[in-house]
Amino acid sequence: MSVVQRVGEFLRSLVESGARIFAPTKDDYPESGVQPFQGEPFDETKNR
16 A cells, blocks of 8 residues: 555544534434432531
8 A cells, every 4th residue: 555545544433423523313212201210318527
């Protein structure tokens, strides 16, 4: 392989990875909405 081909492959992979990072997400999570808090808030004075 020539140096020009290797540089071309490197740049192509760099552009493809950048496109994947900044592409819209394809997450398919169900919409769960806001979950109620069940517990006690953290009290920093109890842990000293």
